[in-house]
Amino acid sequence: xxxxxxxxxxxxxxxxxxxxxxxxxxxxxxxxxxxxxxxxxxxxxxxxxxxxxxxxxxxxxxxxxxxxxxxxxxxxxxxxxxxxxxxxxxxxxxxxxxxxxxxxxxxxxxxxxxxxxxxxxxxxxxxxxxxxxxxxxxxxxxxxxxxxxxxxxxxxxxxxxxxxxxxxxxxxxxxxxxxxxxxxxxxxxxxxxxxxxxxxxxxxxxxxxxxxxxxxxxxxxxxxxxxxxxxxxxxxxxxxxxxxxxxxxxxxxxxxxxxxxxxxxxxxxxxxxxxxxxxxxxxxxxxxxxxxxxxxxxxxxxxxxxxxxxxxxxxxxxxxxxxxxxxxxxxxxxxxxxxxxxxxxxxxxxxxxxxxxxxxxxxxxxxxxxxxxxxxxxxxxxxxxxxxxxxxxxxxxxxxxxxxxxxxxxxxxxxxxxxxxxxxxxxxxxxxxxxxxxxxxxxxxxxxxxxxxxxxxxxxxxxxxxxxxxxxxxxxxxxxxxxxxxxxxxxxxxxxxxxxxxxxxxxxxxxxxxxxxxxxxxxxxxxxxxxxxxxxxxxxxxxxxxxxxxxxxxxxxxxxxxxxxxxxxxxxxxxxxxxxxxxxxxxxxxxxxxxxxxxxxxxxxxxxxxxxxxxxxxxxxxxxxxxxxxxxxxxxxxxxxxxxxxxxxxxxxxxxxxxxxxxxxxxxxxxxxxxxxxxxxxxxxxxxxxxxxx
Amino acid sequence: xxxxxxxxxxxxxxxxxxxxxxxxxxxxxxxxxxxxxxxxxxxxxxxxxxxxxxxxxxxxxxxxxxxxxxxxxxxxxxxxxxxxxxxxxxxxxxxxxxxxxxxxxxxxxxxxxxxxxxxxxxxxxxxxxxxxxxxxxxxxxxxxxxxxxxxxxxx
Amino acid sequence: xxxxxxxxxxxxxxxxxxxxxxxxxxxxxxxxxxxxxxxxxxxxxxxxxxxxxxxxxxxxxxxxxxxxxxxxxxxxxxxxxxxxxxxxxxxxxxxxxxxxxxxxxxxxxxxxxxxxxxx
Numbered sequence: 001x002x003x004x005x006x007x008x009x010x011x012x013x014x015x016x017x018x019x020x021x022x023x024x025x026x027x028x029x030x031x032x033x034x035x036x037x038x039x040x041x042x043x044x045x046x047x048x049x050x051x052x053x054x055x056x057x058x059x060x061x062x063x064x065x066x067x068x069x070x071x072x073x074x075x076x077x078x079x080x081x082x083x084x085x086x087x088x089x090x091x092x093x094x095x096x097x098x099x100x101x102x103x104x105x106x107x108x109x110x111x112x113x114x115x116x117x118x119x120x121x122x123x124x125x126x127x128x129x130x131x132x133x134x135x136x137x138x139x140x141x142x143x144x145x146x147x148x149x150x151x152x153x154x155x156x157x158x159x160x161x162x163x164x165x166x167x168x169x170x171x172x173x174x175x176x177x178x179x180x181x182x183x184x185x186x187x188x189x190x191x192x193x194x195x196x197x198x199x200x201x202x203x204x205x206x207x208x209x210x211x212x213x214x215x216x217x218x219x220x221x222x223x224x225x226x227x228x229x230x231x232x233x234x235x236x237x238x239x240x241x242x243x244x245x246x247x248x249x250x251x252x253x254x255x256x257x258x259x260x261x262x263x264x265x266x267x268x269x270x271x272x273x274x275x276x277x278x279x280x281x282x283x284x285x286x287x288x289x290x291x292x293x294x295x296x297x298x299x300x301x302x303x304x305x306x307x308x309x310x311x312x313x314x315x316x317x318x319x320x321x322x323x324x325x326x327x328x329x330x331x332x333x334x335x336x337x338x339x340x341x342x343x344x345x346x347x348x349x350x351x352x353x354x355x356x357x358x359x360x361x362x363x364x365x366x367x368x369x370x371x372x373x374x375x376x377x378x379x380x381x382x383x384x385x386x387x388x389x390x391x392x393x394x395x396x397x398x399x400x401x402x403x404x405x406x407x408x409x410x411x412x413x414x415x416x417x418x419x420x421x422x423x424x425x426x427x428x429x430x431x432x433x434x435x436x437x438x439x440x441x442x443x444x445x446x447x448x449x450x451x452x453x454x455x456x457x458x459x460x461x462x463x464x465x466x467x468x469x470x471x472x473x474x475x476x477x478x479x480x481x482x483x484x485x486x487x488x489x490x491x492x493x494x495x496x497x498x499x500x501x502x503x504x505x506x507x508x509x510x511x512x513x514x515x516x517x518x519x520x521x522x523x524x525x526x527x528x529x530x531x532x533x534x535x536x537x538x539x540x541x542x543x544x545x546x547x548x549x550x551x552x553x554x555x556x557x558x559x560x561x562x563x564x565x566x567x568x569x570x571x572x573x574x575x576x577x578x579x580x581x582x583x584x585x586x587x588x589x590x591x592x593x594x595x596x597x598x599x600x601x602x603x604x605x606x607x608x609x610x611x612x613x614x615x616x617x618x619x620x621x622x623x624x625x626x627x628x629x630x631x632x633x634x635x636x637x638x639x640x641x642x643x644x645x646x647x648x649x650x651x652x653x654x655x656x657x658x659x660x661x662x663x664x665x666x667x668x669x670x671x672x673x674x675x676x677x678x679x680x681x682x683x684x685x686x687x688x689x690x691x692x693x694x
Numbered sequence: 695x696x697x698x699x700x701x702x703x704x705x706x707x708x709x710x711x712x713x714x715x716x717x718x719x720x721x722x723x724x725x726x727x728x729x730x731x732x733x734x735x736x737x738x739x740x741x742x743x744x745x746x747x748x749x750x751x752x753x754x755x756x757x758x759x760x761x762x763x764x765x766x767x768x769x770x771x772x773x774x775x776x777x778x779x780x781x782x783x784x785x786x787x788x789x790x791x792x793x794x795x796x797x798x799x800x801x802x803x804x805x806x807x808x809x810x811x812x813x814x815x816x817x818x819x820x821x822x823x824x825x826x827x828x829x830x831x832x833x834x835x836x837x838x839x840x841x842x843x844x845x846x847x848x849x
Numbered sequence: 850x851x852x853x854x855x856x857x858x859x860x861x862x863x864x865x866x867x868x869x870x871x872x873x874x875x876x877x878x879x880x881x882x883x884x885x886x887x888x889x890x891x892x893x894x895x896x897x898x899x900x901x902x903x904x905x906x907x908x909x910x911x912x913x914x915x916x917x918x919x920x921x922x923x924x925x926x927x928x929x930x931x932x933x934x935x936x937x938x939x940x941x942x943x944x945x946x947x948x949x950x951x952x953x954x955x956x957x958x959x960x961x962x963x964x965x966x967x968x
Contacts, residue, residue: 617736662745665754666735669735685735
């Protein structure tokens with residue numbers, strides 16, 4: 001084995017891709033068990049995994065894939081049918097493979113006890129082979145080795161009378177009869193193919209009269225490593241040897257001239273026409289071989305090309321490098337801001353033009369870099385069909401998972417994070433949402449429940465929705481539990497609409513340990529799910545009709561890093577409000593503000609909207625300058641269907657900024673989602689307006 | 695925990711806080727910066743004075759005097775920000791001045807007396823006594839623990 | 850220095866072979882991930898040698914071999930096979946492949962085959 005660490009990364013990446021292909025196609029196959037063309041794809045992935053595993057020395061992996069491949073091969077050749085049991089065993093194997101790859105990716109040696117799974121795979125093969133047993137054994141009997149291997153001090157070969165005659169005749173016609181003993185390398189794996197190559201080489205310069213063992217046995221690999229070929233040729237002994245040695249994996253070649261005179265021939269009774277026959281035998285056999293190879297191949301071909309996987313021209317780039325690129329670009333954006341500021345101060349035409357141009361180019365660059373980081377959500381979605389399959393089996397439910405919009409793209413930072421919370425939500429839908437088949441039927445629903453996972457793109461956001469046609473959420477239960485666990489008080493509850501009440505399920509403290517089931521619980525509540533989405537700059541809402549189903553809707557930003565903000569000033573401090581949250585900006589006279597329920601509000605386009613005084617909430621110092629002002633500058637922001645007006649001292653303008661985290665030490669600052677570095681090098685905080693809207 | 699040199703020495707940065715000298719291991723320190731603009735963060739503990747832009751990285755800045763409950767004073771030319779390396783992000787400590795870097799023998803580190811210069815014992819790792827100087831080795835992790843995190847750490 | 854076109858749908862396998870070959874002073878003319886790419890790249894780069902995987906999507910190695918040999922009868926192609934592909938290897942040799950190597954690859958075996966074909 002050669003040095004491997006450098007390959008490991010590629011190995012892991014590619015293995016994971018193949019595992020995914022396996023999973024995807026297996027799911028397809030389960031839906032369409034008669035479509036053998038899918039098996040071709042599955043076989044190919046298993047086959048590649050086997051080769052890669054063996055190359056890297058992961059023996060358990062290679063061993064398991066080898067057995068898996070055997071089973072797939074039987075299916076592919078329609079010698080085994082795709083039953084649910086077969087699928088279970090195959091899925092189990094893929095699970096094992098996943099475990100091993102995960103182990104390897106985590107620095108492990110990929111070893112795993114695969115005996116149980118291998119036995120199941122073998123059982124499948126054996127069961128199948130029993131059927132064909134009769135013919136197989138008959139064939140084997142014919143092909144079994146006939147002669148013990150000969151000792152090889154010198155090339156030993158004996159010829160019958162007929163063979164001798166042929167040799168003698170060719171000798172008389174000016175050809176040299178040679179007997180050639182060839183020893184293959186002990187590690188030769190495809191011996192028959194080597195033999196074929198040797199025959200091929202020899203036939204280019206002569207005619208093969210005989211081989212020991214006979215050609216049939218050589219082709220069936222019924223020999224150890226050595227065999228003897230007798231050939232008549234016009235070339236010299238040494239040249240013949242060199243030609244044979246051109247074939248690789250040969251450790252030894254001895255060529256001797258056959259003494260045609262030696263054991264006195266009896267008579268020349270054979271007819272010349274017969275003399276052709278033995279020499280023909282090998283090529284004839286070869287043609288058969290070729291036929292079978294062809295049929296094998298064409299079958300494979302039709303399997304492969306029917307739904308060929310799309311192979312784009314891509315290169316693999318380590319994700320870290322993309323991150324570095326992104327960071328460098330962020331610094332560039334900061335300097336760009338600075339440059340724009342300087343150029344506007346200097347008011348030099350040439351400078352402004354150049355800066356403008358540079359800004360445009362860096363804008364394009366930004367788009368490209370961000371796009372490079374975009375990945376289809378399929379990266380996350382693709383594991384769900386398997387999960388749903390095994391989960392519904394486990395729970396005795398019948399669930400169909402429908403996926404749409406898997407091609408929707410998101411920044412990879414987000415992709416990396418949303419897997420676990422989505423798993424949680426889907427498990428939740430199946431565990432708590434979808435009812436048992438008999439319950440469903442009693443309720444007049446189809447026995448099979450439906451979970452629809454969809455992703456779509458809207459503005460600067462991507463929405464991911466999980467909709468089920470299960471039992472829905474019992475509002476009264478949510479209310480009862482929220483009150484019991486102190487998540488909400490009666491007074492607040494009265495003001496809440498249904499969606500807000502359902503939203504209480506995401507509050508921390510709502511789920512209590514006892515009722516977290518094995519399936520959807522895993523020790524965390526929905527509050528953790530909500531937190532994850534919120535840290536990503538997104539949010540989650542839920543709606544439900546009791547008895548008919550629920551819809552969980554997750555809103556995520558397309559990309560995390562660069563956002564458009566409205567910069568505002570409060571006192572001497574600058575804050576950025578993400579444009580995505582802003583409805584509009586406005587300046588209102590202070591006398592338009594009135595109080596309702598101890599809350600300052602304004603009438604804005606016919607709506608009464610509450611005002612949020614940021615200087616109070618943020619306890620901004622040094623606000624003397626703003627006090628004399630008759631007007632309020634407002635940034636009207638929305639969260640869902642709720643609106644509020646943020647009161648600031650002045651609106652600076654719209655900027656593209658790089659959103660940076662405040663770091664783990666400052667992970668939970670109220671109403672601040674991060675910070676950015678402005679053109680002058682100062683840090684401005686970015687508001688999380690969602691936290692300010694009640 | 696202390697990284698010792700071959701002959702049992704610990705390399706430390708010695709800094710000034712009020713009347714006392716303190717020390718942090720050099721290995722914990724990323725850089726020493728002059729005082730610079732810090733953006734206030736609303737609604738956090740008073741000793742977290744805000745964040746600064748440290749070569750493109752948003753870095754929280756703590757006032758060590760406030761952290762230790764010592765009386766505050768204005769920052770001046772001598773004021774320094776010690777930037778400490780943390781796992782995920784760096785953190786700056788504002789100190790009155792950074793005095794020097796020195797090797798101290800492990801044998802010169804003694805257990806902490808109960809209170810040194812008003813700094814509670816829990817933040818201290820030991821006291822270093824040299825011929826003419828006395829300073830205190832600080833316990834970085836304890837200083838960074840926010841009070842409420844102690845409660846949450848049981849999660 | 851001889852140039853080699855490496856054809857395999859698994860980039861991992863390509864990397865392996867590439868590594869073996871470059872360590873032995875071969876030039877890599879290019880890498881192809883399927884048969885069609887192999888044919889295109891062969892025409893473009895005219896390599897001295899091709900290592901050709903058999904099982905590939907789009908167009909398999911044997912089809913690519915045949916196509917290459919049709920246009921360039923002198924092309925030197927070594928098939929890369931896995932165990933259990935004997936008949937396909939034989940088909941490839943029949944079609945004009947110069948040699949074959951079997952996965953898992955071992956450096957000395959790969960070089961043995963390459964040197965014999967080039968020699």
